[in-house]
Amino acid sequence: MANPARERAILHVDMDAFFVSVELRERPELRGRQVIVGAPEGRSVVLSASYECRRLGVKSAMPMAAALRMAPQAVVIPPQQRVYSAVSQQIMAVFRSITPTVQQVSVDEAFLDVTGSLRRLGAPPQIAQDIRDALRRELDLPASVGVARNMFVAKIASTRAKPDGLLVVPPARTVEFLHELPVSALWGVGRKTEETLATAGLTTVRDVAQTPVPTLTRLLGTAGAHLHDLAWGIDDRPVSPHREEKSLGAEETFARDVDDPERLHSELLRLAYRVAERLRGIGKNAQTVAIKVRYEDFRTVTRSRTLVQPSSSAVTLARAATDLLDALLRPGDRIRLIGLRAENLTAEKGFQLSIDRADANWEQAQQAMDRIKAKLGGQVGPASLLDGRRRGGGCEGAQ
Incomplete structure (x- = not known):
């Protein structure tokens, strides 16, 4: 009896140098040149680099200063995250026009199970090429595609097809x-x-x-x-269209190393509000709060704490994060990056066990802030954070 996993047709589609490719649509004169997307000042990192830069050793997440030493002729373009997010939605719409079984992995890549589309659209290699053609025709973006009988092999194939290529691994040749x-x-x-x-x-x-x-x-x-x-090529996991967030986080890289605990406390509160708002947006609560601290010598330390009750309150997240930071800091420590992450997300809501309603009142206030921002826009939050100063260089992400 045949193994059903061997009969599946799985595609992994990965956009090539995604942020750079989006920028080049508006600046075609830069095609073929060294291009980096990232903040040009301070201690920012590379978000995306053209293949002309990658051949020189430039990689994503590399400090911008190091990247520019490798590629001094590179044109640095500030990121437009909202534009990338909007284009990502268009890309996923192309994928879902082929099959409803799409598992988005990140802003620029996804797995597609096209097994049910073979009779309608043809063999897997043809479907893969049709997707590449559609992305070029409709969005003017290049993509690499791997085709295989499972997710693991399809991912390897797309990586080896880069840039702007297609690699098919027939089931009989998987091993x-x-x-x-x-x-x-x-x-x-x-x-x-x-x-x-x-x-x-x-x-x-x-x-x-x-x-x-x-x-x-x-x-x-x-x-x-x-x-x-x-x-042996055994990976029977199904492509899952519904991707649950496992954690949400935000972090800040300072323009200059910080040794003031109060400044760090304030930054944790700012990050806590960003993370808490996103938690409420997806209807989740955090069971665990974690912090990341990177020192001036690039040594990076993480610490975490389980909350008594799951919460999406910024005050609760900030309190736990601040306690973790205070237990970690020593006099004279200089910090270049600090991050806060909400982990072990759940839809369950903690119950107020004490007669002190402070936490519940704070959460109700934050929910009111959410409604005001959704209706009117602008900044809404604690007065201590609404000082209008740009802290610079931060980024946030989810896994």
Whole structure:
């Protein structure tokens, strides 16, 4: 009896240098040149780089100063996040015109299960090319597509198809394709795992596939059996159109290192309001609050705390984050980045267990702020944060 997973047709579509590609639509004279998207001043990081820059070693998340040393002729374009978000929605609409089974992974990539579209639209390679053509025709954007029998192999294929390419891995050639790859191609193999496998003489996917599961388990624990499955191309997870947010966060990179605890407390409160508003927007509450602190020497530390009750109150998030920070800071510490993240999200709501209604009153006030901002726009929040000063360089994200 055939394995149903082998009969699936899965596409992974990944836009090429997405932010840069969007910008080049308005500035076609920059095509073929070194282009970086990111804030040009302060301690910002690279959000996206053209392939002309990437060939010089420039990568996303690299400090802008380092990127410009590698590519001194690069044109730096400030980001337009609202534009990218709007274009992302147009991209996903193209995907959903092909199949309803679309799992958006990020602003510029998604998995598509086109198994149910084969009779209507043709073979998987044709569907993949039709998508690439539609993105070019309708949005003037390049994309790379991987086609395979499962998500894992499709993702590897799209990466190897870049830039602006299409790679099809037929089901019968899946194992052959994988076994020629380095072990780092396996999902879950980071630097430390790669080093552990290398000490055992395992440097390719073929090596992992031919190693007994008990041996891999002794090396890697429970992850060993999973890596063995991946090495044989086994990945039966379905493409899920409904992606639940696992965490929400925001962070700030300071223009100059900060050693004032009060300034850091104020920044945590600001971040807490940003995160709490987004939590309420998706109807979620945080069970855990985490902070990230990066020191002047780039040493990065994280700490987390579980709340007594799940909450979407900015005051509750800020209080927990401030306690974590105060337990971490030492006199003389200089901080270049601080972040706050809401984790273990749930739709459950905590119950007020004490007669002190302060937290409940704060949350009701924040919900009122949400309604005012939705109706009238503008800034609404604590007076201590409405000073009009731009703190500079911050970014936020969800996973």
